[in-house]
Amino acid sequence: MxxxxxxxxxxxxxxxxxxxxxxxxxxxxxxxxxxxIRGNPIATINVDGKVHKTVELTKETQYVEIRTERGYDILKIHDKGIEVVESDCPEKICFTFGLIKNPSEVIICIPMRMIVEVNGEPAPSDNEIDAVVS
The missing domain is CATH 1.20.5 (Single alpha-helices involved in coiled-coils or other helix-helix interfaces)
Structure with missing residues (x-):
């Protein structure tokens, strides 16, 4: 040394x-x-433990209304995220989650038995190549 x-x-x-x-x-x-990451992320809306709807999270504003015998929630999709903007549940806890955009982020509304989860990018369409094998 x-x-x-x-x-x-x-x-x-x-x-x-x-x-x-x-x-x-x-x-x-x-x-x-x-x-x-190729497209817009997607969110899965589950009600009563079942998939109610899957939505693409776009920049454009869209609204999704969820109605059950227990009440309703209105979800707003914008800026590639999703949030609850109106609900008739008594506690309004679902508003505290705000706009969620990232995979694995969730919104939970217990009175509605609703869970909204961001799942990442959408599944490839039939036109897209999944893999190339040589």
């Missing part, structure tokens, strides 16, 4: 280098995942 670098200096330099490379690797994976 030379007099310029001591053992502690080399460990520090290697540690900083490994940290920088791991951060670059994580960043690269995030960028690659963003490139794979």
């Amino acid at each position: 030379s007099d310029k670098f001591k053992k502690g200096d080399i460990v520090l330099i290697v540690s900083i280098f490994l940290l920088a490379m791991s951060l670059l690797g994580v960043r690269s994976l995030q960028d690659r995942n963003q490139d794979r």
Whole structure:
């Protein structure tokens, strides 16, 4: 070992280098995942444990009304997200979730027995290529 670098200096330099490379690797994976998202995300609206409706989360404003014998909720789709904008449930807890956009985010309305979950990108259409095998 030379007099310029001591053992502690080399460990520090290697540690900083490994940290920088791991951060670059994580960043690269995030960028690659963003490139794979092809369409608008979708949300699944479940009522009483069954799929009531699946909607595409677009930038354009749309409304979805859910009515059951227990009451109603009106959902607003906009800015590639979904939120509850009107409900006749007594507690109004479903409003506290706000606009959800990311996969695995949920809105729960217990009196309506409704769960809205963002599921990521829509399933590919018949025109899209799923895989290429050589």
